[in-house]
Amino acid sequence: MKHLVNRVFVTAMVLGLCIPAWGQDIPFVPSPMIVVDRMLELAEVKTDDIIYDLGSGDGRILIQAAKKYGARGVGIDMNPKLVADATRKAAEENVSHLVQFRAADGLTVDISDATVVTLYMFKWFNNQMRPKLQQLQPGSRVVAHDFDIDEWVPNKVENVDPKSDSSGELTHARTLYLWKVGTPAQIP
8 A cells, every 4th residue: 555655646746746745735755765875876975065855754865875975964844743753763873963854844944055955856846946056055966856957957867777676665767867056067
């Protein structure tokens, strides 16, 4: 049943539909770990990075970045329960000194100190983030899962194929988009 629910939400996201879930306009659909790892690799995350994950859900992107690279991060999610769950998981993984999670609206939060921004949000959200993303320091990286940003040409597009996932968690191909702030490809 869980896979059916996830499939419905992912299908709705791909079609650009907004299905209210649990009183919110954006459902929580976790990125498979193979996608999380590839997003972090694509962003070339390093120890001195500050990652903002907008729509951080259960915190898996930031927790993995802290465990694997020693990077610091801030997770933003509007769902207080997911924020509490992510905070608990970070403590269980001994990375709470590197990551923090906040219940806030990603469209209004200050991300100016980010060197990496990760997104698995609807396209309308990504498009509304453009002005904030353009103000990041040159060289900052933005990685989006499945939804691009209108009028921005990505520096790189990569597909993650389910055949490459030995865990079986990835049920269909995913597309990742990378933009590097201040590079010609990023701004129309």
